[in-house]
Amino acid sequence: MWRKIKILLDMIKFEHTIFALPFAFTGAFLAAGGVPSLEKCLLILGAMAGARTAAMTFNRIVDLPFDAQNPRTKDRPLVAGLVDEKEAWLFFFVAVIIFFVCAWGLNPLTFKLSPIALFIVLAYSYTKRFTWLCHVFLGLAIGISPLAGWIAVKPSFDLVPLVLSLGVVFWVAGFDILYACLDEEFDRKAGLKSIPAKFGRKKAFFISAVFHTLAFSFFTMVGILAHLSWIYYVGLGITLALFVAQRVVISPQDLSRLNLSFFTFNGAISVVLFLTTALALLF
Numbered sequence: 001m002w003r004k005i006k007i008l009l010d011m012i013k014f015e016h017t018i019f020a021l022p023f024a025f026t027g028a029f030l031a032a033g034g035v036p037s038l039e040k041c042l043l044i045l046g047a048m049a050g051a052r053t054a055a056m057t058f059n060r061i062v063d064l065p066f067d068a069q070n071p072r073t074k075d076r077p078l079v080a081g082l083v084d085e086k087e088a089w090l091f092f093f094v095a096v097i098i099f100f101v102c103a104w105g106l107n108p109l110t111f112k113l114s115p116i117a118l119f120i121v122l123a124y125s126y127t128k129r130f131t132w133l134c135h136v137f138l139g140l141a142i143g144i145s146p147l148a149g150w151i152a153v154k155p156s157f158d159l160v161p162l163v164l165s166l167g168v169v170f171w172v173a174g175f176d177i178l179y180a181c182l183d184e185e186f187d188r189k190a191g192l193k194s195i196p197a198k199f200g201r202k203k204a205f206f207i208s209a210v211f212h213t214l215a216f217s218f219f220t221m222v223g224i225l226a227h228l229s230w231i232y233y234v235g236l237g238i239t240l241a242l243f244v245a246q247r248v249v250i251s252p253q254d255l256s257r258l259n260l261s262f263f264t265f266n267g268a269i270s271v272v273l274f275l276t277t278a279l280a281l282l283f
Contacts, residue, residue, distance in 0.1 A: 004083075008091050011077040012056035017049065018267045020145045022274035023168050024048050027149030027161045029278050030226055036153050043102045044152050047110075048145065050099030055121035055141065057092040061085060062125045070186050109155035110148070117144055128187070132198040135173040135180065143169035160226050167218030174211035175246070175266050177204050181255055201252040212243050219273065228280040235276025242269050 028036045028044055036044075060067070060078050064085075067073040077083045096118065103114035121141045127134035143165045150161035180187070180194040181204060187197040196204040219239065223232045246261040 022270040024149035027146035031153035047102035053095035139169035139173035171215035232280035
């Protein structure tokens with residue numbers, strides 16, 4: 001049983017939750033003006049884990065025909081037969097139930113908005129079939145995390161979480177464009193849409209840089225709008241260094257260190273911004 005659970009978690013790359021979860025808590029901490037209650041934190045954790053697990057499992061199921069043809073994804077558990085589709089669908093529905101139960105436990109507005117949030121994160125899986133702007137839609141799917149975290153604590157809309165969400169949208173879209181460079185040729189052959197497949201790798205790198213510039217601008221605006229202390233700006237400085245580092249370790253001609261750029265640097269950005277936001281609110 002534990003082996004099967006490990007395979008399922010590997011199927012959805014559970015460790016990549018680090019991209020969205022810290023930003024959900026950033027939104028929650030901003031709404032609370034400090035540390036939210038333990039109950040709120042646990043329910044946010046459950047809702048985020050449920051939503052992401054559902055989204056990634058759904059993605060693996062609907063992308064199975066393409067993953068089976070792509071040399072980069074041929075070893076994924078669903079393709080390799082380590083997990084069958086019935087097990088994947090069961091995993092999906094359990095995750096959806098966890099998401100809705102946690103959303104219900106947070107507050108009425110969160111529960112009312114939860115079907116919309118679920119639709120957004122599931123719909124992303126189909127966007128590569130229709131538009132090369134799929135990266136922006138992935139950004140939206142993850143970018144609603146700060147707003148969701150805010151509403152979970154304070155059931156209202158505000159400019160601060162909206163601006164933070166915009167930052168996350170362009171941050172995610174920017175690094176997803178770079179990651180999509182790995183599948184540039186396959187996407188063209190399979191008829192899938194992406195910015196690298198549409199414009200080529202060099203232009204994709206430029207568009208990614210523009211998106212990350214926008215993301216950094218929105219992150220800076222958050223500090224100003226929320227009147228955060230100097231600690232937050234230390235985090236911004238580290239974030240800027242990580243953005244630059246991504247451009248140093250990879251290039252359109254050399255993607256050999258893309259995993260370092262994709263996971264390590266971007267995972268660090270989400271954690272750094274969360275920690276410095278929390279510290280800026282507390283001190």
